[in-house]
Amino acid sequence: MFNKGFPQDKQVTYAGMLWLLAAQLVVMAPLAFYLPVWILPVLLFSAAWRIRVMKGHLEQPGIIIKLFVAVLGIAALSISGLKLISLDMMASLLMLGFAYKTLEVIQRRDAMVVLLTGFLLIGVSFLYSQSILSALYGVFALIVLAGTMIAIQQSKSHSILATLRSASLMVLLCLPLMLVFFIFSPRFSPLWTIPLEASQGKTGISDSMTPGDIAKLSKSDELAFTVTFEGELPKQNELYWRGLVLQYFDGKTWTPFSNKLEFSDIKRQLKISRSELKKRLVKKGYGKKYEVIYEKTAQPWLFALSPVVDIRGNAFFTTDFRIIAERNILEPMMMTVVSYPETLRDVILPDSTRQLALQLPPEGNNKSRKLAKELLKQSSSKQEYINTILNRYTQQDFYYTLRPPVLGERDTIDKFLFKSKKGFCAHYAGSFVFMMRAAGIPARIVTGYQGGTLNEKGKFLSIRQYDAHAWTEIWLENQGWIRIDPTASVAPDRVEKNLEAAVEKEGSFLEGKVFSMAKYKWLNSLKNKLDSTQYAWRRFVLSYDNETQKSLLKRLFGEITVHKIATVVGAFFVVIILFWSIFLGLGRKSAKEAQEHQIYRRFCALLAKHGVSREPSQTPQAFSQYASQQLPQLAGDINAFSQLYSELCYNPEKQSNSRENNSQNIKALKVLLKTIKKKL
Amino acid sequence: MTTQLLQEVNSSLKQLNQIILGKEQQVKLALTCILASGHLLVEDLPGMGKTTLAHALAKVLGLDYKRVQFTSDLLPADLIGAAVFDAKNSSFTFHPGPVFSSIFLADELNRATPKAQSALLEAMEEGQVSVDGKTYPLPSPFFVIATQNPQSQSGTFPLPESQLDRFMFRLSLGYPDPKVEREILKGGRGRVAIDQIEQVLSRDSLLQIQSLVPQVKISETLLDYVQRLIAQTRQDDLCQLGLSPRGALALMKSSQCWALIHGRTHVLPEDVQAVFVAVVGHRIVGKKETQGNQLARHVLQSVDSVGSRVIAA
Known part of the structure; x- marks a missing residue:
């Protein structure tokens, strides 16, 4: 009965097991959105199994069953369609192990293994989503894990709320440390890129345009990027966020090049240095400086007012006056950009570019070609021809609609211009460029976003997927490339206001998205607030990278040296530790027991070291008897010591008032303890 | 405490142990309860020797005792007595009930209704009894030794917490161990009949011990x-x-x-x-x-x- 330690004390209790299960569910829930969802039932199954075992209904599974179950799980993973070497596979494997481990949790250290894996999985979930909500959820999961850590250490169960409260306190106490790590820890660019593509579909504008694509985007109110202007905001109809230039037309689809190119090839073909770029521009008008935070798209395209003359961020300039990110955007990325919208571009047009800008498929759309020739003949100048074409859109019964009729595989331009006359930006831009090229005017399609919604509170523009747009650029003598948006002739509202205004009558705005907040006007102020919170989150947390860190540290502490940063961080650590020790009362002197009790406890500790430990309820005399039996060679000393202690404690006559007498007794007690110590 | 008093206590314990075999600890506790002026509740299954213990205690202490078997139709007046009309004096005279004794044995206390049970309350706590607005003091010392069956037994009224709190000790005797049981079955070598018990502790000694306890x-x-x-x-x-x-x-x-x-x-x-x-x-x-x-x-x-x-x- 008086053995040292209790084996049952090291085991996880039933309540602890339930806590563990809850924590596992909490940790795995967000990952289930991105990874095979059947791992959740695996967890429930193994937890139910374990609980049945705990209740004694089942036997603890043997090694063969465990092996079988493990092979089953891995087999299921291998047929679940995940790439072998990918983040998804690694995370799923981790989740599977995490779920299975429940089956084996018997002792506290097993539970600790599960918990530590849980902390890792919280980190993994941030690889998939970094929104403010997932961050808050992460904190919640942290608290639950901390609570579980408390719960599995308890032999008796405490109320859930009390445990959660102390867990929250633990997490709260760690907050300053977390901030210091966030601000100061060095941010290395990744040594390798995580293969994310499998589940992370590309979003946003694609690198080709078939009539219909942009209509799909117009059904989404997801954020594409946010912009904060330094100084005055440009007018709404000047907000053309240029992203992709589509040069090649195969009769149906517009693409950047005649064939599909790898990103490295695109980069080699398009990238130009800043000085080369300057040579192709005639700077004019005013400059606009703005900060953009691009959302995750898994594509490298960046959207900016054209032409960009200066960027701060990980991107390069191209021959067609765009900027492209060096890597696919897998997390919100911040850039500071300077544009000069009125600058002339390519006043002298290189031949290669001209060729590309005049390309047409050898045959098809003959009606349109004929019309172009006729109209060109009638026009006295190119400008007049352009105006004639644009006027056709306004004068004839062309409609702007998000529900255009299907145009089929061949002669799509003809069908649109002469028959259906219903379409949206892609149809108008496509047909316009066709008509230009047919008349020998260099022209190309530009896709990107147009407009944006100003958040009055945060003074920033949000550009959403439904702002996606396609327009054209044509090249004219002495003017270089100029932007023409044929859609503006048909549906001025699309450009002056936004898509919603343009299709107000049709009612097709965000069709099929019942729960989109953008649809409901009365929710606007709430939505604005949410947006600006999310903007702040992206601006200050997610886009805190190496560059921002450097500039912040420079602003705070002047020139950065290793010594200085080390000193500052060290100082923070000291302050935090001081705060903790004050808060947790570590510095406070704990109430002390009277000296005789302290000596008695030392006596107990001494005997416990030799395998004779005292039960709390054992009285000094009872323990003395027990100890004398266990250590017969010391019986006399133990007895004498216990006798004196007992007398000192319980015999009021022995407890004399004189201090001298008292200290003598204490001394005697100490001497007795020393002799026991020597003899042991 | 003087050696003489101690001896008296020890010999009364000895006497009791001859009647209740193999239950030294419980017997000692029972005596302690009485010596500490507390009321005693003995709870156990029927036939475990509850009543015997209560009886023997009363005998050893040599105090006058009365015993009432509690039943479900017991009335408070059956315990504390009633005022009866005396034709001679044409007035009511109080006829004290069994509770007016130094040791009151309440056998199977929880078989009585709560009404009868609570009649004991005042007696136990105050050492007095009120009938028809008049208060009658109980003899000193006054002890209640009650026995009861476990509450799961049928036909019992569980005692409320307030009443349980008035008992200083609750003891249960439990089954005897095999060796002792054999002894009992044999007819009890050394087992003495209750009426053979002599008074060991005098009333004076009892009062003296009671006064020594707080010291x-x-x-x-x-x-x-x-x-x-x-x-x-x-x-x-x-x-x-x-x-x-x-x-x-x-x-x-x-x-x-x-x-x-x-x-x-x-x-x-x-x-x-x-x-x-x-x-x-x-x-x-x-x-x-x-x-x-x-x-x-x-x-x-x-x-x-x-x-x-x-x-x-």
Whole structure:
């Protein structure tokens, strides 16, 4: 009965097991959105199994069953369609192990293994989503894990709320440390890129345009990027966020090049240095400086007012006056950009570019070609021809609609211009460029976003997927490339206001998205607030990278040296530790027991070291008897010591008032303890 | 305590043990309860020797005792007496009931209705009885020794907490161990019939011992321990109702008495532990299935018996 330690004390209790299960569910829930969802039932199954075992209904599974179950799980993973070497596979494997481990949790250290894996999985979930909500959820999961850590250490169960409260306190106490790590820890660019593509579909504008694509985007109110202007905001109809230039037309689809190119090839073909770029521009008008935070798209395209003359961020300039990110955007990325919208571009047009800008498929759309020739003949100048074409859109019964009729595989331009006359930006831009090229005017399609919604509170523009747009650029003598948006002739509202205004009558705005907040006007102020919170989150947390860190540290502490940063961080650590020790009362002197009790406890500790430990309820005399039996060679000393202690404690006559007498007794007690110590 | 008194106590214990075989601890506790001026409740299954113990105690103490078998139709007047019209004097005279005795044996207390049970309340607590607005003092000393069947038995009215609290000890005898049982079955070598018991403890000695009990010294360290125990009954996760101050007083007093009959002048933790379950078992209520004596034992085991007398930093 008086053995040292209790084996049952090291085991996880039933309540602890339930806590563990809850924590596992909490940790795995967000990952289930991105990874095979059947791992959740695996967890429930193994937890139910374990609980049945705990209740004694089942036997603890043997090694063969465990092996079988493990092979089953891995087999299921291998047929679940995940790439072998990918983040998804690694995370799923981790989740599977995490779920299975429940089956084996018997002792506290097993539970600790599960918990530590849980902390890792919280980190993994941030690889998939970094929104403010997932961050808050992460904190919640942290608290639950901390609570579980408390719960599995308890032999008796405490109320859930009390445990959660102390867990929250633990997490709260760690907050300053977390901030210091966030601000100061060095941010290395990744040594390798995580293969994310499998589940992370590309979003946003694609690198080709078939009539219909942009209509799909117009059904989404997801954020594409946010912009904060330094100084005055440009007018709404000047907000053309240029992203992709589509040069090649195969009769149906517009693409950047005649064939599909790898990103490295695109980069080699398009990238130009800043000085080369300057040579192709005639700077004019005013400059606009703005900060953009691009959302995750898994594509490298960046959207900016054209032409960009200066960027701060990980991107390069191209021959067609765009900027492209060096890597696919897998997390919100911040850039500071300077544009000069009125600058002339390519006043002298290189031949290669001209060729590309005049390309047409050898045959098809003959009606349109004929019309172009006729109209060109009638026009006295190119400008007049352009105006004639644009006027056709306004004068004839062309409609702007998000529900255009299907145009089929061949002669799509003809069908649109002469028959259906219903379409949206892609149809108008496509047909316009066709008509230009047919008349020998260099022209190309530009896709990107147009407009944006100003958040009055945060003074920033949000550009959403439904702002996606396609327009054209044509090249004219002495003017270089100029932007023409044929859609503006048909549906001025699309450009002056936004898509919603343009299709107000049709009612097709965000069709099929019942729960989109953008649809409901009365929710606007709430939505604005949410947006600006999310903007702040992206601006200050997610886009805190190496560059921002450097500039912040420079602003705070002047020139950065290793010594200085080390000193500052060290100082923070000291302050935090001081705060903790004050808060947790570590510095406070704990109430002390009277000296005789302290000596008695030392006596107990001494005997416990030799395998004779005292039960709390054992009285000094009872323990003395027990100890004398266990250590017969010391019986006399133990007895004498216990006798004196007992007398000192319980015999009021022995407890004399004189201090001298008292200290003598204490001394005697100490001497007795020393002799026991020597003899042991 | 003088050696003579101690001897008297010891020989009365000896006498009792000859009647109740193999239950030394319970017998000693029962006597302690009486010596500490407390009422005693013996709870056990029928046929375990409850009544015998109560009977023998009364005999050994040599006090006048009356016994009432409680039944469900027992009325308060059957216990405390009633005023009867006396034709001679044409007035009511009070005829005292069986409760007017030094030891009142309430056999199978929980078979009576709550009304009859509560008639005992005043008697036990105040040492007096009120009938028709008049108060009659009970003889001194006055003890109630009650026996009861476990509440799960049919035909019982459970005693309310308030009434249980008035009993200093609750004891149960339990089955005898095999060796003793064999002895009993044989017809009891050395087992003495109850009527052969002689009075050992005189009334004077009893009163003297009762007056000595409060003089047994209690050290600060011991008080710390008792307070820790009391606190534990109120804080423990398994406890719903903790020990009342009356219960705590009973614990202290009976510990002193236990120390006294062991010839000590001060109380040791052992003394507290010896009486703890008997004092606390029927007074605390648990939250879960751990109840009564088992709960009291749990509390006892989870409290450190040494230490404290804290010096504030």
